[in-house]
Amino acid sequence: DTAVSQTPKYLVTQMGNDKSIKCEQNLGHDTMYWYKQDSKKFLKIMFSYNNKELIINETVPNRFSPKSPDKAHLNLHINSLELGDSAVYFCASSLMGSGTDTQYFGPGTRLTVL
């Protein structure tokens, strides 16, 4: 009964490849996010979606394309991977209008680009 799940947990790939990370939540939330955690553990928001619509795009390169097929899923596709894309990517979800809009995070996907 995992609340926010991500697949895969680990992803190792070569520069220039294209890869996807999937996220699913079963909390009934309507808003989902992607965060990037760099090697110094700094967390920064990348995207947010509300009811499948893009709300936030924090100056992320066009190589990153999120897709939300429904409110429970938010996937992240990355084209032409670069060394600097190596990081841990976290998905999160919240329910808008629930007061604090508390976000619940997935376990993360560690992406290593060689």
Add this chain to the structure above:
Amino acid sequence: AQSVTQLGSHVSVSEGALVLLRCNYSSSVPPYLFWYVQYPNQGLQLLLKYTSAATLVKGINGFEAEFKKSETSFHLTKPSAHMSDAAEYFCAVRRGGGADGLTFGKGTHLIIQP
């Protein structure tokens, strides 16, 4: 824009001693503040949140935090540290409303000495 600053990238305490992790915020509006914990190779778990209902907030695992507007602080405390508290702790502030996401501090690595 809302921001948070965590003082001390590393804090070391003895088992059984008081834990104090510092967080100061900057916000032009009443902030929504959060503390998250990240255990090694895991996702972020919500410890507690400030929603303006009460200035002293109790969270999980014996942690609590006090919101002090005059000091723009939201420090995290625990009376008696346990070895299992060793982790990375993040203070965060909601960026705006709706689906704007969170702005995180740089994190504090808590070390528990036996």
